Amino acid sequence: MSETQASAPDQVPADRYPLPLAPLAEPPRRYSELRDKCPVTKVSLPSGDTAWMVTGFDEVITAMTDRRLSRAALRDPGAPRMIPGPDFSDNPFNLLNQEGPDHARLRRLIAPAFTPHKARIWRPRVERIADEIVDRLEAGPRPVDLHHEFAALLPIWVICEMVGAPIEDRPKLQEWTDRLISVTAYTSEQRLAAREEAAAYVAALVAERRKDPGEDLLSALITAQDEKDRLSDRELVWLGINLLVAGHDTTVSALSRGLFMLMRHPDQWRILCERQELTERAVEELLRYAPSSEIGFMRVATDALRIADVDVAKGEAVIPVMHAAGRDPRRTEDPDRLDLTREEIQHIAFGAGVHYCPGAGVARMELQVAFSCLARRLPSLRLAVPAEDVRWLGGLLTVRPEALPATW
Structure with missing residues (x-):
């Protein structure tokens, strides 16, 4: 066991x-x-609490699928906190926080x-939106x-149409998203305000769809029924927020970061x-x-468990860094090399276990459409500045550039 793993709890x-x-x-x-x-090591958090950070592929899978590690337990009195003050883990109506x-x-x-x-039904519409954006470019x-004019525009345009929100509301949706996914970039007051503003906005959309249902996801969720069980208004509001925030932000980041990496590797x-x-393999x-x-x-341990050679006590926090797992050499040969022709690709970008991303299929489709459209329409696409000059924002759950200057 390493010194980090063997350190005393108060160290x-x-x-x-x-x-x-x-x-x-x-x-x-x-x-x-x-x-x-x-691969399982103790880290300190912005709140001053500590947690076990998990970085190995197999260990991350274990941490994400073990039912003794709970998102809901983050709301237990005295549970470790990521940041001081309220954050999205306090919201019992968020799908990610339920068990x-x-x-x-x-x-x-x-x-x-x-x-x-x-x-498959949505794919032709997404293709038309992507082509329309490239026409503008x-x-x-x-x-x-390329970040603001393509990568940040396409997913939010798509999710607005899918959910049934006006595309003209994109600026405030993006602002709420930034505050809601903040780790250290915004204050607790700003995060709570965004939560209340977004909830009021979606509640108004729900009321509109009840009066005048359409073909959008929100209308479908209003009428969703399983053995005479329907979603409550509060559940509808928070599912709507989940869709509008998680339904575009991670795709924006995956698209921006992926485009940057492709332009950094012109051979790929x-x-x-x-x-x-x-294209599918490239995504x-x-x-x-x-x-x-x-x-x-x-997550918080609701009972003692063991991950690799580390004993996690009841009440301790565990952070499975599913994205670190993608570079694990035990699962991927030469993992630090980008290779679009790689045949066996293992990652956990959409999670694992009960919290596997329900929108993974739609996100994959959007990314496939986006990369395919740009490769077809702008094959000479390249960075307009040295790669080292691209600045990346910090303090958020997702990774994104301040700007991604490109030309062709």
């Missing part, structure tokens, strides 16, 4: 979570060292909205900010442009190599 851990990104938006360098020496029968019931009711068939000046971009049949490789976040969702 301050050497690592402070979240760890900073390495240059060029690469994962924190410390992940590689920890995976090799101690047991209520969680299973909600997932069962929303499942029909996210079937592979639904993704081609008609405008260069360089363009050429492969994608010349071999469009590799999986980019999710492994450059996922949307380097931050894991914390």
Whole structure:
């Protein structure tokens, strides 16, 4: 056992979570060292509490699937906290914070909205939106900010249409999202205000759809029924927030970070442009190599358990960093190499276990459409500045650039 793992509980851990990104938006360098020496290690949190950070692929799977590690237990009195003051883990109506029968019931009711068939139905519309955005890019000046003018626009446009929210509301939806997913970038007061504002907004959308239902997801959720069980108004509001926030933000980050990595590796971009049949595989490789976040969702142990050679006591926090697992050499040969032709690709970008992302199929479809459209329409796409000059925002759950200047 390493010194970090063997340290006394009252000793301050050497690592402070979240760890900073390495240059060029690469994962924190410390992940590689920890995976090799101690894939389960104690870290200190912004709140002053401590947690076990898990970075190895197999260990992350264990932490995400063991029912003794609970998101709901984060609300127990005295439970470790990620940050001082309220955050989204305090909200018992957020799907990610629920466990047991209520969680299973909600997932069962929303499942029909996210079937592979639904993704296929939406794909032509997403393709038209992507082409329309590229039409605008081609008609405008260069360089363009590929993050704000494409990567941040496409997913929120799509989710607004899917949910039934006006696309004109995009600026305030993005502002609420930034505050809701903040770790250290915003204050507790700003996060709580965003939660209340977003809830009021979605409640108004629900009221409109009850009067005038459409073909959107919110209308489908209002009428969702399973053995005469319907969603309550409060459940509808928070599912709507989940859809509008989680339904676009992680896709935005995966798209921006993936585009940056492709432009950093022009040989891989050429492969994608010349071999469009590799698009699905390319999306999986980019999710492994450059996922949307380097931050894991914390859980609390409801009973003692063991992960690898570390004993986790009841009441201790565990952070499975599912994105660190994608670079585990025990699962991926030469994991620090981006290779769109890689045949066996293993990642946990959408989670595992009961909290596996219900919208994974739709997110994959959007990413496939986005990368395919740009490869087809703008094959000479490249960074308009040195890669080192691209600045990345901190303090959020997801990874995104301040801007992504590109030309062709």
